[in-house]
Amino acid sequence: MYIDIQQACKTFQSGSDDTIEALKDITLSVSQGEFISLIGPSGCGKSTLLKMIAGIERPDQGTVCFEGKEVSDLSPERGYIFQDYALFPWLTVRQNIQFGLRHKGKSRKEQKLIAEEYIEKFKLTGADHLFPYQLSGGMKQRTAIARALCLKPGLLLMDEPFAALDTILRYKLQEELLRIWGLEQVTVLMVTHDIEESIYLSDRIIVMSSRPGFVKKELSIPLERPRMRTEPEFMRLREQLTQLLREEIEV
Amino acid sequence: MDIRQRTVINQRSSAFFKSKGISVKLKRVKVDGSVFIKGMSVLCFLIAWHVAVVTDVMWPLQFGNLPTPVAVLTEWVELFGQSTYYMDIMISSYRVLLGIILAFFLAVPIGLGMGLSRNASNLFMVNMEMFRPIPLIAYLPIVMLLFSTIESSIIFITFLGAFFPLLISTRDAARRIPVQFVHASRNLGCSRVPSLIRVYLPAMAPEIFTGFSVGIGASWMGVITGEMMSGQTGIGYTTWQAYHLLDYSQSIIGMFTIGLLGSSYSGIIRCVEKVMIRWK
Ligand SMILES: Nc1ncnc2c1ncn2[C@@H]1O[C@H](COP(=O)(O)OP(=O)(O)O)[C@@H](O)[C@H]1O
Ligand SMILES: [Mg+2]
Numbered sequence: 001m002y003i004d005i006q007q008a009c010k011t012f013q014s015g016s017d018d019t020i021e022a023l024k025d026i027t028l029s030v031s032q033g034e035f036i037s038l039i040g041p042s043g044c045g046k047s048t049l050l051k052m053i054a055g056i057e058r059p060d061q062g063t064v065c066f067e068g069k070e071v072s073d074l075s076p077e078r079g080y081i082f083q084d085y086a087l088f089p090w091l092t093v094r095q096n097i098q099f100g101l102r103h104k105g106k107s108r109k110e111q112k113l114i115a116e117e118y119i120e121k122f123k124l125t126g127a128d129h130l131f132p133y134q135l136s137g138g139m140k141q142r143t144a145i146a147r148a149l150c151l152k153p154g155l156l157l158m159d160e161p162f163a164a165l166d167t168i169l170r171y172k173l174q175e176e177l178l179r180i181w182g183l184e185q186v187t188v189l190m191v192t193h194d195i196e197e198s199i200y201l202s203d204r205i206i207v208m209s210s211r212p213g214f215v216k217k218e219l220s221i222p223l224e225r226p227r228m229r230t231e232p233e234f235m236r237l238r239e240q241l242t243q244l245l246r247e248e249i250e251v
Numbered sequence: 252m253d254i255r256q257r258t259v260i261n262q263r264s265s266a267f268f269k270s271k272g273i274s275v276k277l278k279r280v281k282v283d284g285s286v287f288i289k290g291m292s293v294l295c296f297l298i299a300w301h302v303a304v305v306t307d308v309m310w311p312l313q314f315g316n317l318p319t320p321v322a323v324l325t326e327w328v329e330l331f332g333q334s335t336y337y338m339d340i341m342i343s344s345y346r347v348l349l350g351i352i353l354a355f356f357l358a359v360p361i362g363l364g365m366g367l368s369r370n371a372s373n374l375f376m377v378n379m380e381m382f383r384p385i386p387l388i389a390y391l392p393i394v395m396l397l398f399s400t401i402e403s404s405i406i407f408i409t410f411l412g413a414f415f416p417l418l419i420s421t422r423d424a425a426r427r428i429p430v431q432f433v434h435a436s437r438n439l440g441c442s443r444v445p446s447l448i449r450v451y452l453p454a455m456a457p458e459i460f461t462g463f464s465v466g467i468g469a470s471w472m473g474v475i476t477g478e479m480m481s482g483q484t485g486i487g488y489t490t491w492q493a494y495h496l497l498d499y500s501q502s503i504i505g506m507f508t509i510g511l512l513g514s515s516y517s518g519i520i521r522c523v524e525k526v527m528i529r530w531k
Contacts (some may be wrong), residue, residue: 056434074437086431090453099449100439131530151440180437 001065002187003053003155004090008047008062018191021184022048024212028064032154035181035188037198039241040208040216041248045214047083049213053189054080066155079148079186081158085140087132091146093143094128100151109127121183138169142176149184156188160244162197174201178225195241200227205240210248218246318500327502327507335489340512343485346474348518349408351467357415359459363451365418366425383415387473391480405477412473413466420424420462424455459530460524464517471513486512 008025010023015041038046051057052064055074060065064071066078087096097118101111122142133142141161145164148156162170162178174197181188190242192198200204209216219241221235301321303314330336364371389409398404428451436450437443478487490505 054438074434076438076440080434080438082431082435084431086435088432088435088450090456090528100441103440103442103445106456131531133305147439149516159298 001029002032002034002067003028003189004063004065004068005029005049005053006063006065007063008049008052008059009053010045010057010059021212023052023059024214026214028206028215030187030189031186032187035201035203036190037202037205038189038191038208039193039198039205040213041197041210041229041245042193044118044208044210044248046208046211047159049208050159050189054078056080058161061242062200074106076148076151077153077178078155079145079151079153081141081144081148081156081161083085083134083159083161083163083171085144087140087143087147089132092129092131092140093124093135096132096143097124097147099147104151118150119179122146137165138173141165141173145177145180149180149186151185152248154188155187157240158188160193162192169199175203193240195238195245196229199223199237199241200229205241216248256323267516316499318503323500323503327504330366330504339484339486340508341487342477343474343487344512345405346477346485347409347467347470350406350411350473351413351463352472353410354413354417354466354470355463358414358462359421359452362418362421363425363447363455365422372422379415380416380472383419387412387469388476388480390458391477396483401483403503405474405482408473409475411469412471413463416465416469417459417462420458420465421455424458425451428454459526460520463520463524465515467520468513471509471516475509503524 005026005028008023008026008221009021012020012022026049038049040046048057051061053071054064055071055078058072071078087100091099094115098111098115101114106114115154119125120143123147124139124142127135127139130139132143135143145156145158162173164175177188180186190201192200199221205219205221206215207217207219208214219237221237223231228234280291297320300314300317300318304317304319305317361371361375365375366372388410388507390408391404394404394407395401404513432450432454433446436446441449474485475487475490478485479491481489485510486505490502490509493499493501
């Protein structure tokens with residue numbers, strides 16, 4: 001298995017003797033090349049699970065393995081797109097994209113070439129000399145994804161990447177993400193709270209329960225791409241997922 | 252898409268961004284009478300001074316003892332032709348520059364350490380809190396004993412003036428670095444030591460500059476104090492010496508020179524900051 005999570009638990013200390021059980025017995029496998037969405041009520045531990053796979057958080061119990069090895073630290077192998085993108089504000093778009101290449105032992109010339117390639121691929125030409133504060137939300141996100149992907153990670157982890165965007169832009173960037181996914185052959189694990197988005201994009205949807213989070217249901221999406229948001233099977237899946245989530249919120 | 256088409260699009264979009272960039276950078280220059288008001292206020296000050304001297308006001312303050320602004324200005328203009336005046340300025344400026352450079356290279360690493368490590372913070376904290384509130388002038392006697400030359404003791408005082416503001420601002424900046432920058436940097440393969448230069452330092456730069464502005468002010472006060480108390484050269488020394496020689500115009504010129512230099516140093520720091528920090 002590409003990602004293999006076995007009975008992972010995570011409890012946070014909140015205050016001196018109060019604890020929050022965020023994740024309980026998470027067991028989850030992901031194969032290479034899959035597009036997975038994590039969906040669940042807010043506070044159920046989606047971000048925590050994603051951070052555990054990235055290596056930002058460690059499980060208290062259980063194991064998180066990536067390509068057969070236990071995850072112990074952050075690594076460029078597992079690109080992580082932060083919820084607010086975490087672009088370095090003192091670097092331009094180009095410099096942000098180029099940031100990690102130096103540590104991959106690339107020569108200056110190679111670094112430049114790769115950065116140029118990704119600037120073009122992500123349609124950032126002309127904006128390459130701008131600083132993050134001068135960018136729109138969509139451009140920031142493309143820069144963040146380009147910055148991670150130019151290091152050729154096998155896995156792309158994204159925490160609610162489209163949450164802050166308006167509907168039209170969201171649709172556009174979803175298309176973009178699918179295009180990149182097809183182009184780069186990465187495995188994508190994305191947290192979302194948008195049911196429609198998860199159906200539109202994913203091969204498989206992981207529905208999590210409310211706190212403490214565990215895997216409530218896994219749902220394969222058998223629809224052909226490109227998908228239509230109005231086709232009957234799409235609507236049926238949406239209904240089913242809405243029902244599953246409603247149960248969690250009402251509990 | 253063929254190449255020609257693409258370059259057209261590139262040109263168009265870069266033109267778009269350039270125009271956007273310019274509109275961001277363009278500053279509105281206000282000439283709506285503010286220059287006039289500023290000029291008038293300086294003029295009023297000079298006239299009030301002149302009148303107070305000429306009419307020999309002796310109460311509540313003894314303005315009658317002062318030279319008139321015209322006398323001061325004439326002497327100042329004469330001074331502009333003399334190399335000693337520039338020498339004084341150069342010497343004092345050199346002392347400040349040296350002090351602040353020393354302070355930078357000491358305060359930034361220590362401040363970074365204190366901000367990132369609790370142990371380092373505890374190590375320096377008590378000593379720091381003891382020495383920091385001491386006014387620079389109160390260091391002078393002991394500094395004179397410690398250093399073999401007056402020059403080095405004056406430079407030490409200017410160093411101290413810049414050291415504490417820089418230390419505090421660096422420490423606080425290091426504590427405030429958003430954790431996602433650190434995570435992002437590691438996620439991009441940059442390990443801890445290179446990230447000090449590539450992430451921590453630039454993230455802290457705006458606050459370090461604030462420390463610089465405060466520090467250079469304190470340094471300037473330090474150098475003047477040192478020169479007045481113990482120096483044989485420098486603008487502070489000349490200003491104090493003039494008083495003893497009853498050359499009051501010279502004292503006033505010294506005062507104004509010190510003030511003007513102080514504000515031009517802050518101006519220089521602000522300019523450097525603007526050039527280096529274009530990302531705000
Ligand atoms: N560093 C932390 N310290 C304490 N509690 C935390 C921390 N991170 C997350 N939590 C708690 O764990 C739970 C799950 O958080 P999170 O993974 O962010 O949920 P989600 O992303 O699904 O909204 C929440 O109740 C949150 O308050
Ligand atoms: Mg979250």
